[in-house]
Amino acid sequence: MKDVFLKPGKERSLLRRHPWIFSGAVGRAEAADDGETVRILSSRGEFLALGCRSNSSAIALRVWSFDENETIDGSFFKRRIDAAYALRQRIFNGALPEAFRLVYAESDGLPGVIADIYAGLAVIQLSTAGADRFREEIAKALLPYAPRGVYERSDVDGRKRENLPPVTGGLRGEELPEKIDFNENGLRFQCDFRQGHKTGFYLDQRLNRAVVAAETPANAEVLNCFCYTGGFGLAALRGGAKTVVNVDSSEQALAQAKVHAKLNGFSEEQFKTECADVFQYLRSCRDAGKSFDMIVLDPPKFADTVARREKAARGYKDLNLLAMKLLRPGGKLFTFSCSGAMDDDLFGKVIAAAALDAKADFRIVQKLMQGPDHPASAAFPEGHYLKGIYGIKC
Ligand code: SAH
Numbered sequence: 027m028k029d030v031f032l033k034p035g036k037e038r039s040l041l042r043r044h045p046w047i048f049s050g051a052v053g054r055a056e057a058a059d060d061g062e063t064v065r066i067l068s069s070r071g072e073f074l075a076l077g078c079r080s081n082s083s084a085i086a087l088r089v090w091s092f093d094e095n096e097t098i099d100g101s102f103f104k105r106r107i108d109a110a111y112a113l114r115q116r117i118f119n120g121a122l123p124e125a126f127r128l129v130y131a132e133s134d135g136l137p138g139v140i141a142d143i144y145a146g147l148a149v150i151q152l153s154t155a156g157a158d159r160f161r162e163e164i165a166k167a168l169l170p171y172a173p174r175g176v177y178e179r180s181d182v183d184g185r186k187r188e189n190l191p192p193v194t195g196g197l198r199g200e201e202l203p204e205k206i207d208f209n210e211n212g213l214r215f216q217c218d219f220r221q222g223h224k225t226g227f228y229l230d231q232r233l234n235r236a237v238v239a240a241e242t243p244a245n246a247e248v249l250n251c252f253c254y255t256g257g258f259g260l261a262a263l264r265g266g267a268k269t270v271v272n273v274d275s276s277e278q279a280l281a282q283a284k285v286h287a288k289l290n291g292f293s294e295e296q297f298k299t300e301c302a303d304v305f306q307y308l309r310s311c312r313d314a315g316k317s318f319d320m321i322v323l324d325p326p327k328f329a330d331t332v333a334r335r336e337k338a339a340r341g342y343k344d345l346n347l348l349a350m351k352l353l354r355p356g357g358k359l360f361t362f363s364c365s366g367a368m369d370d371d372l373f374g375k376v377i378a379a380a381a382l383d384a385k386a387d388f389r390i391v392q393k394l395m396q397g398p399d400h401p402a403s404a405a406f407p408e409g410h411y412l413k414g415i416y417g418i419k420c
Contacts, residue, residue: 027065028056030079030087034069043405045089045132047077052086060189061155063090063098078137078156083187088137088156100163103136107167110134110141117398125208125217126399127229128171133403141168142225144217145208147199148172149225153184158193165197174206175199179225194220211236213260214289218282223254230364230396230412231257231324237394237416238322238360239265246319249273249311249352251304251345256283256297258322258360263292267320273300273307308348320358321349329365338365339376346380350388353419362394362414373413387420 032040036051047066058064058079066075066087073094077087090098110129114122128148129141138154141164148168152158158180165176176199181192196202205216210232219226235257242248242265250259253272262270274280280299287297300307304325311317323345329338346361353359363373370393381388394414396402402409 027063027076028058028079029067030055030058030064030077031067031069031071032074037068037072037074040066040074040089040092043092043403045075045077045137045406046085047087049084049086061157061159063156065094078154078159080155080188082189083154088132088154090137090156091135098160100160100166103160103163104167106135107141107164107171110136111171113401114399117401123210123232123399125210125215125227125229125232127397128168128399130400130402130409132406133401133409139164140225142227142229143171144206144219144226146172146174147202147206147219148176149217149219150176150178150180150197151182151225152178152180152193153182153188155188155190158185158188158190161197169198172198175202177202177219179219210257211239211261211264213264213286215255215257215286216282216289218255221278222282223279228254228257228324230400231362232399233397234258234360234362234394234414235261237392238262241265241320241358241360241416242267243319243358248320248322249318249349250322251308251349252324252326253283253299253322254279254324256286258324259283259297260286260290260292262320262322263287263296264290267296269296269298271298271300273302273304275301275303277301305345305348308345308352311352312348317352317354318357319354321353321360323349323359323361324364325362327365328363329367332367335365335367335372338368339372342368342373342376343380343383346377347384350380350384350386350419353386355419357419358416359388359419360394360414360416362412364412366408366411368413370410370413373415377415377417388417389420390415390417392416 138157140151217226239261245268248270259270396412
């Protein structure tokens with residue numbers, strides 16, 4: 027195995043069990059191929075970890091194991107995936123939901139590996155050169171938890187940074203269906219695992235959708251912005267809303283949202299859709315004097331780097347300001363940010379600034395985060411990417 031020495035002092039993050047080494051921290055190193063497993067050593071030659079090398083990414087090394095005696099092979103992936111499953115069993119006290127995240131990358135000790143389960147089908151994303159080398163081993167290790175098969179959706183942007191082409195297709199299982207039906211919080215959905223966003227569905231919001239269902243005022247008029255396939259909108263109807271307007275700029279997402287409404291027995295009167303840019307739609311509601319009892323804002327990532335944080339913060343502020351103005355007194359706002367670069371503190375400040383400009387007395391009732399099947403390692407704060415605030419305009 028090749029040795030990679032770090033520059034003096036650069037072992038600190040690994041000693042705290044953070045699994046990344048940036049390229050600037052790499053000292054003397056034997057040339058290794060992309061994805062190759064290497065030994066990571068301090069400048070003095072002490073063993074630190076086994077990791078995978080990336081020659082093109084800013085993150086040059088990602089740790090597979092801090093144990094010098096471990097071999098990174100099929101049985102390593104089996105051990106890690108079995109442990110990830112055992113953790114989910116504990117989290118849900120044995121009552122696993124039909125759809126859940128089984129492997130959450132770094133936080134499950136498997137950088138670059140995501141595996142979501144939808145009613146017995148595993149949908150995986152391999153985003154690093156290291157993970158890409160072990161596709162077969164990973165698929166094999168997932169099979170006990172994915173009796174219907176394993177489908178790969180490695181078409182994520184991050185692969186470009188690793189010089190990897192997009193890869194999609196079935197890895198295990200015969201004649202995989204076009205879409206897969208599953209139940210979430212008592213509602214029926216279809217996961218478009220071949221074409222949908224991420225692995226086909228935003229599983230990270232499952233628990234927050236349950237909160238929305240529980241908090242929906244009876245007969246509420248609800249606005250669900252960035253609705254994708256309608257998850258929050260259906261949750262609100264299930265919670266007793268009168269009507270929900272679901273806004274998204276994607277026709278394809280809205281078409282699937284309508285199918286979901288029908289599957290769950292809601293009419294077009296109850297579940298309305300608008301194909302529009304949310305910012306423009308909110309302004310048009312303001313100009314038309316419309317108002318709502320509850321608004322959900324679940325935008326896509328506005329910033330994935332700290333450099334773009336300022337601009338993203340302005341985007342979040344405008345969005346929340348517009349929404350707060352449309353809320354009736356006593357109206358509820360569920361607002362989210364999935365930008366890793368926006369930390370809790372900054373998100374709170376943005377919401378405070380929006381309330382100030384909207385001249386709203388906005389009370390924070392509950393802070394929200396990604397669901398419990400996405401448990402972030404304490405050593406890896408980057409794993410806490412989803413932040414939400416539930417508040418009421420008094
Ligand atoms: N709330 C959804 C997930 C939202 S993902 C759920 O629970 O499943 C973000 C969505 O925002 C995507 O569907 C994308 O099509 C949409 N989107 C992105 N930019 C937009 C814009 N400016 N206006 C409207 N929709 C937008």
